Amino acid sequence: MAEWVLHVDMDQFIAAVEVLRRPELIGRPVIVGGRGDPTERAVVSTASYEARAFGIGSGMPLKIAARKAPEDAVFLPVDHAAYEQASAEVMAALRALPGVVLEVIGWDECFLGTATDDPEGVAERARAAVLAATGLHCSVGIGDNKVRAKIATEFGKPRGVFRLTAENWFAVMGEKPTRDLWGVGPKVQKRLATHGIHTVRELADAEESALVAEFGPKMGVWYHGLGSGRGPAVVDATPWVARSHSRETTYQQNLTTAGQVDDALRELAGAAFDDCAAEGRPVMRVHLKVRYAPFETKTFGRKLLAPTAERGEVIDAALALGATLDRSREVRLLGVRAEMVPPEGAPDPVERTPMRGRI
């Protein structure tokens, strides 16, 4: 029997959870984001397929979405607890399938590793199990590694299954833009284009040395392999361990005084520390993120702490970093990230694959 990687991805997950508990919304454009108030500074988390038909999509400012939305559209606030609950039910249903190893990679997606001669059969059983347990629909990508399985899912959506392997990789993906590859964003797409690389096949055919010169020893090799659909194939059920926690807030009114900024930093740093403490993990570093008005984001700095900093020390470190902010500018967003001491037995960083966390 052959080893397969299946990628399970929920269809319009957040919107589907909301519609499931409000059957009267079936068939209506549903937009979930922020506090559900389209006049506020916030973005769309998920839009239902009905809303997508009007050009509304994830990441779009709610104000823009409101302009595009028809009269009967519904704006709803984000309800993390509800999605976490639904996510846990989905994962439990999949974990109960016979002969599968499950690796969670997000709220609404996971990899399944399985040995079978009928991967489509496993995929359909996975879809049926999720639907029966939760009433939610999903799509499944089948691959001979994680990269191909993940990309395959897009061709299966919605409510479908698609297989992508070394055999059909170039037939399916060869002429697609590099941006369609998982891990290639707009910046990398542009840098590739300066080397005359526009399509997946051109990436596969490129000189690896040229990519290493452009992107460095790890990412250069990684991108080159991505062109051929190469990637890791091991599905790892080890529970994910967070390396850091952060709290950030976009303020409806920009912060203008040092006092406002300090109050915000105390609150955010305290909350970030508490998230780490809830796991019993000591905090090691503090990072600051600031977005000045109108829209310039900076990762501001970081400060090394003793590896067992107290709550007050973490807050003081954040305040010290905050003191170096440009006081002449208004602040739209502040974020404090608390980096934790790695747990015993954590994998050595150099042994991790470059895209771990994304894969």
Place this chain on the structure above:
DNA sequence: TCTGGGGTCCTAGGACCC
């Protein structure tokens, strides 16, 4: 026209040490 909040990992370059 207005752009969230939560994460991970990589690279470049300076400081410092031997």
Place this chain on the structure above:
DNA sequence: TCTGGGGTCCTAGGACCC
């Protein structure tokens, strides 16, 4: 006037994903 090479630690910033 010409100023090594390698390693580690740290900061700063960039890119991407859900």
